[in-house]
Structure formats: structure tokens, C-alpha cells
Amino acid sequence: MTKLKTIGSVGIVSMAALTLVACGKSNQSNSNDAKTASKFPSSMPKKAAKQGGTVKVALETDTPFTGIFSDQLATTSFDAQIASPGAESLFDTDDYHKINDKGPATIKINQKNKTITITLKKGVKWSDGKQVTAKDLEYPYEILGNKKTKAQRYSTKLEVLKGLKEYHEGKAKTISGIELPDGDNGLRMILHFSSLKPGMSFSGNDYYVESAAPYHYLKDVPFNKLESSDKIRKKPLYFGPYKLAKLVRGQSVTWIPNKFYWRGKPKLAKIVYQVVSPNSASQAIKSHKFDIVQVVNSQWKEVKNTEKVKFIAQIPLYYSYLGFKVGKWDAKKGKNVMNPNSKMNNRSLRQAIGYAMNIAAVNKRYTNGLSFQIPTLIPKQFGDFYDPNVKGFTYNLNKANELLDKAGYKKKGKWRVQPNGKPLKINLLAMSGAATQEPIVQNYIQQWHKIGLNVGLLNGRLTEINSFYDKVQNDDQSVDMFMAAWGLSNEPSPNGLYSEGGPANYTRFVTAENNKLIDEIDSEKAFNHKYRVQKFHEWQEYMFKDAYVIPMYNAYKIYAVNDCLTGYSLKPSESNNDHPLWYQVGYVK
Structure with a gap:
């Protein structure tokens, strides 16, 4: 699944003490850059x-x-x-994240039949001694797909698996695309897809699940009580x-x-x-x-x-970002719905906010240069999928003011007003963390004040992580923009994070162009590497232009x-x- 490693910082001081036995001194460099x-x-x-x-x-x-x-x-x-x-994941990989046969399970992709066969190794057992079975491979799809679990990791990207959409919508009791040829207690599961995708040989591709769930242990827990159950919160089983x-x-x-x-x-x-x-x-x-x-x-x-x-x-495969709330998640329809009248649904406003951020200077001052600004939402580690021609939002107050002036955000006293003349107050949601978090966030707020934008922290303070994500995931109406971060999947497709059907698309932006580009990135035509690279570059240019999400830094x-x-x-x-x-x-x- 997409690594929804929602990144934050947290804490209670540990009083644990540990005496280390000397085994040689470290000879690390003294340089701090x-x-x-x-x-x-x-x-x-x-x-x-x-x-x-x-x-x-x-x-x-x-x-x-x-x-x-x-x-x-x-x-x-x-x-x-x-x-x-x-x-432990079902699969081991090489250093390029390609799945190999060394892990608890192996995969075999059949392009002709549009199937993937996952085979467990005998002797892979849960910590209660039970063999992991084919039913344990199927059960994660039921957990993710059943709306009663409210699983944030469910994405329409998974619906390339036949029958999952119908199961998710309550139109079917089972997932037709999952075949257990040797029965529930066998070791094989065959997945039938409507189409195969270019990233399916790699871990983190989001089209199938790379984990198992102990059906024999969890089957008696109702889906709507699963997340809060003692079997998940206190006494979990793993292999x-x-x-x-x-x-x-x-x-x-x-x-x-x-x-x-x-x-x-x-x-x-x-x-x-x-x-x-x-x-x-x-x-x-x-x-x-x-x-x-x-x-x-x-x-x-x-x-x-x-x-x-x-x-x-x-x-790491990671980036922090500034996101703008422009819609909401419609649970009944299972998709993001954009509000065209949203306060932040103005491209020039979003771009101006990006150009007013002095990200490079902040990184130099507060992180000894160990954090660095990134221009796009596809990190360099993804090789030629990364587009070096996208320059990103470099600090430029003149450009920010010019964008706002042209878009009709006129100054009325100290602050700018909306093009319709109404006051513009922007609530920023930012999470608490290390001691430097407060001065960093306040720095950005001061930068936005310099261009006449009345930006302030929601409730006047940083928000602890659990409350932060509760507000972001549930589209709290008081949030206009938020600072968060992603740990990314090893396969670079943006589908899981920015698609119309992805709950993790927390800005809730939906456009025909974005849908088109993501579909092209993950199409069968994209088995042609050159074509896929081209579409990745087009998507990065588009995301930079529309600026629903502004990439900030990696570290x-x-x-x-x-x-x-x-x-x-x-x-x-x-x-x-x-x-x-x-x-x-x-x-x-």
C-alpha cells in the first residue's frame, strides 16, 4: 500500500537508562554540513x-x-x-525495490491472463504457531474494501482488481477477482486484474496488498469495531x-x-x-x-x-508539503469532491503563497543544511521520472505581490481582500514537534504577512499530531491550508496520494487534467518507459502550475x-x- 507514513514529531521523555559496553570508538567526521x-x-x-x-x-x-x-x-x-x-512484508526486494523470491511469499505476473499469483512459503507462521494461509492473503482486501472499517488506505487505485469496487460499494459479498485455487488453507492466491500496470513488479505499487492479516484471529471482530478492538490495539498477531x-x-x-x-x-x-x-x-x-x-x-x-x-x-523517499483545502471527501460516493467556491481555489493565490516562502533560508538556518528544498512532488531518487526542468517555488516576494495584484487581491489597509471584496483570513494548520517547529512556522507566517495575506495559526497555536490528522482527514471547515509530509511508496505513481478516488488526497483537489495524467502514467501504454517518463514530467509541470500542493523540503x-x-x-x-x-x-x- 501507499506508505501513508504521515510524518510528525511527538513525545514524552523516556527515563530508561542503558549502559553501553565499549566496542571501539566512533571515528565520525566533525563536519556538520x-x-x-x-x-x-x-x-x-x-x-x-x-x-x-x-x-x-x-x-x-x-x-x-x-x-x-x-x-x-x-x-x-x-x-x-x-x-x-x-x-514483516510479504516480499523482499533488491536495492531498486524490485520484488524478488527471498521473502515470505513470491509473485508471478502473467501479462497475457492479466493475473498475479502470490505463493506463500511453507513454514511462514503467525506468532501463535498457525501457518499463514491463502485466506490470510485475501482478508486484507476485505478489511480495506469494507466501508465499515473506514480504512484510510483504501484507494480507487486498488479497483484495478476485479470485483473490489463492487465489494467496496456493498454490491457484492465477495471480491470476484480473488481466486484461492487450493482453498482457504492453501498457500496460493491468484489476483485477476482488469489491466496490468507498469509498476507491479515493484514494492509499494499500490495495486495489490503486500501484507497478510490473520483471518482465524480477527474473523469474529465486526469490521466497524476492528480498529478499536483489543486484537488490533493490545494483542496483535504478526508473522x-x-x-x-x-x-x-x-x-x-x-x-x-x-x-x-x-x-x-x-x-x-x-x-x-x-x-x-x-x-x-x-x-x-x-x-x-x-x-x-x-x-x-x-x-x-x-x-x-x-x-x-x-x-x-x-x-528517504519523503517530502514535506503545504496543502490547500479546496473540497471534501464524499464517503458515500467514495471520492474527493472539489468546491469551486473554496477560499483557496484560486491558482494565483496559491502560487503567491508558494513564492513568499523562504524555504532554502529556513533549511540553512535551522537544520545545518541537512534539509533541502525540493522543486517537485517526484523526488530525484526516482531517476528519470524526476523532471529537472521544474524549478519550483523559489523565494520571490515581487512575483508573489504581482500575482496577487493581477488576480484582484487588493489591499484594504494592512491586509488584502478577496477579489469579491470580502475580507481574507487564512487559517494555517501546522503540527507541533521539535523546538524549532514554532519559529519555522512563525517565519512563514511573517513572510505571508509581507505580501498582505492575513495568515494565522488555527486556534493560535501548533496542533498535536493526532488532532492534526483528525482535522485534515475529516476536512475540518476551519482549515484553509496545512503543512504535512509524506513518506512515499517505492513505486513513484502519484495515484494513491492525488487521485480523485484516494482518501489520502487531503487537499481534495480534483481536475480532469490530473485524472487524465495519472491514468496515462499508470496505463498499459506506460509499459513503454519513454512514454511513462514523458507523462511523469507532464504531471510535475501541471502540479507546479496549479499549485494545489507546494513541495517544501526533503532531509x-x-x-x-x-x-x-x-x-x-x-x-x-x-x-x-x-x-x-x-x-x-x-x-x-
């Missing part, structure tokens, strides 16, 4: 590992995590992080290397080995995730309270010389890792949806 981060490795050195030991991981957030232990129902990055020791042993709701999670794990006994005795405030991240690194801590980039200077840790880094993701650990990696072939393959992680002998 992006060049330093670019030279960091993406994995810990490979060494022989011993059995046992506890790894403590800092979960950096300023509010309690939600704790939805379901691949189909969870939507935040924090829930994905804390579930990662158990939540990954670890199983949940202890949960302090919203604060910490403890994992112990799954004795039925199909690859064999994992190395560690325990993995503990503990909430810590982003403002305390640097202290957590320097005091060695945790074995794994993500560096808050604004705190890099404070931690760069820390001993007994190694820094590993990557540029180096740096981790401080106890240098006694091995097997911790950020490489696609050695990670699981951007999380480590925990069965490989252990302490050096």
Missing part, C-alpha cells in the same frame, strides 16, 4: 552477532502514539515504526521475527522473539520502543539512553562528536546507532518498508 551526511554509510558494519541483548529505540514524538497494530488500518509513521519488529510482549499505551512497546519465525531464531532477546520528546533527542544520544535514535537535524551540532555510536544516513535521515550493533541497515534490500529487517539485528560477538 550535508556533505558529511552524504558520506555516511547506509548500514552498520557486517559482523558476527551473538544471541541475546535488549535494543532500546527512541520514538521521537511530542504526543502519545496511536497504537493501531494493523498494516491495513494504521496511517502514521509512528505506528509503522513501533510495529516493525513484527510487521515477523518478534511478537508483542508488553504495551504501555501511547508510551512504549516491548517485543520478544516469535519462536515460530520462518527464518529461524532472531538474535535479540528484546526490542523496546520508548517515546521521547524530539527536544530531548540530542540528550538521549549523548547519554546513551537508547541504542537507536534518529538525529533531529537542527540538533546535529550537539551530537556530531558523540562517542560509542556510528551515524548511518539516507535520503537527510540520520541515525545514531550503538556501535556494538550489527545488521541494522537502511538499504532497500536489507530493510522492510524503510524499517530494519529486525531478524538481522544483533549485538557484535
